[in-house]
Amino acid sequence: MPIFKKPQIEVRTSPHIARHQSVADIMLNVVLALLPILAYAVWLFGLSVIALTAVVMATCLGTERLFAYLSGRPNPLGDWSSTITALLLALTLPPGFPLWMAAVAGFVGIAMGKALFGGIGYNVFNPALIGRAFVQAAFPVSITTWAPGLFEGRFTSFIPTTFTPPFLSPPAIADWVKAVSLDGFSGATPLALQKFQHVQAPLNDLLIGSTAGSAGETPALLILVCGLYLAFRHMLDWRIPVAVMGGAVLTDLPFYLLDPVRYPDPLFVLTSGGLMLGAWFMASDMVGSPLTTRGVIIYGALIGFLTVIIRLFGGLTEGVMYAILLGNASTPLIDRYTQPKVFGTVRKKEESQ
């Protein structure tokens, strides 16, 4: 019969169809969701953020490629995951962070946070946060030097610290800040102001992000919208950010009710610092979070709780980063105790009758 020119038919095992949403699709969408936040950061801080992102991106992708080459794995850049790491890292660094230090952060993040564990899927911690934690410890001054948003000449000049030569300390920028900022920019983040002077930044400023902080962590509202986009496309488990925010609010609420002057109000907790960015884009990283619904709720609530505890009682003003890293570290344990119960083993219906 002429119909069957090719006698070979393939024999494969079921299922024979699949949903075509690959790892690359998911990761690419995360990248897309981060782009508006990056654009906003560029609008706030100008050329410095562009340079910062470019350097972090180049080091992250280069490091990923290098380690894949060394360990004989195929080119991993097609899965976009190191692009996400680079974007998140750039967005969590101060806008005027010296570029050479940013390169260190990118290298450490990918090398120690990801490649050492075996690449995508095997990392325990969020690689961007590993990079961030490393430079926080290594360069404590630079990581807390903030530039005012919307400063004059941001599209024609750089923040003075950006081009600090390697292995040198960055110049002090207090004079520069005075020269370029219109209103009195104190150089302190809303969290620091709240913590040490009990001055709470206005909610409006926090929502639109016109406060001091890392390049992309300030516009709470924009981050929320971008995160919701991913959640609606089922590329992010909405329970995680919700649990993080819920955990943070519930932890803060009793303190706020006891002493509203000393302690921040819950809305401030949600909108200040890196909580929004952390909750929606870093805690929700699939690799480092538990598998079951019960698991992610415990995990998210734990992160929210730790963030607030560190903020209120720790030596640092911001605790999101360490809270998420601790959350990542407890994921295997949470997973162990929140295994799904096999169908038919929970016979609630019959027991209650």
Place this chain on the structure above:
Amino acid sequence: MGFLKPFLRASFRHGIHPDPHKGDTASRPIQRFPFPDRLVLHLDQNIGKPSLPIVKKGQEVVRGEPVAVADDFVSVPLHSPATGIVRGIELMPTARGPKTRAILIDVYHGSTQEVLYSVKRPLHILPRTDLLRAIQETGMVGLGGAAFPTHVKMTLPPGQEYEIHTLVVNGAECEPFLTTDHRVMLEQTEDLIRGVRYALEATEAKQAIIGIEDNKMDAVHAVAAAIEPDDPITVQAVPAKYPQGAEKMLIRSLLGLEVPPRALPASVGVVVSNVGTLAQLGYLLPRGEGLIERVITVTGAGIKRPGNYRVPIGTPIRFLLEEVGFEGEAAEIILGGPMMGMSASSLDTPVTKGMSGILVLNEKAIEQEAENIYPCIKCARCVQACPMYLNPSEMGQLAAKREYEQMESRFHLTDCFECGCCSYVCPSNIPLVQYFRIAKAMNREKAKA
């Protein structure tokens, strides 16, 4: 979306929503298929013991005549689907691969479609055991794919204390592409209700619930209209969701009962039977005829006349595809649905009692499949899709390390019924179900040793 629950039809949890692909065939009435020149009747079409042949080479048989008898309680007879001459009993290829014994029948040209052999019984006065025997003699097995002898399913396992309260009639047809049950419910409604009545008698269940996915509301209405007021039969629409047609899932959706791991539905007082099976039973029993043909959905790439066909058992797939005007190049031929069906290894494989569909996938569809496999990114989609509440992610990682025993001891591997939801959703393209099949086979081997 738990907050929507009160507004939704009750269903099992988890599962997936694959593209149904039923549009090509759902509205095409069942058509009768011509006889091929030769029929291949495998003796092992049913679960349990193979049938025992009672014909010899060169013997003439008429349409409907028994050619093999049940060799045990868990076994069924076979009937000749056409009038012709027995060519011999030979090893022939099966869908699974290895060749097994089959009765070959050369069909007479112009063999009549009329069934020439039947054994009529006074059904309304038969005691239960005789009714079960009559069911066995029709050669009926589960037509939904399992091919488990129908009379065995309706008999309680000996020594068990269960009492069957409900007969669940499975009209979910959740597999994409398949539309046979849908057509049967529309076209053989009377047969179906009659079959349900027989099954109620045979199982001594107090009520029957016909569960139909809500993407087939025409069938829901048709079946509901055919029920007499004094029938203890109800029809219930259940959400269209895969694998709604899995026994345990449908029981959970309709009755809220969970069958414990490794137990039969009987342990919660339920017997499940497929609508196609009961409609066929309702047709055959009063006539005293045997199962000689079944309805099959034939569809997929390159098929000119996709549709639902009533095909003689034993028709070779090659003949079947030629008759429906298949053109182009088949890359893969699936027997059954795309989620749980089997790849045919040879075009000489015949249609069997348990085969519900033939689906042709072309090169393109297959290439899309062959994407890169990534490591597990712990996205938890498989965990949230598994209707058995297993942990395919952890099991997959253990399988990659060949820790097959741990998959069983820590993650309940045997409770996986290979529905395919996990593989379907995995963005890393990990062939999870394939891993689990291998792991189960390895564990079985080890248990034997």
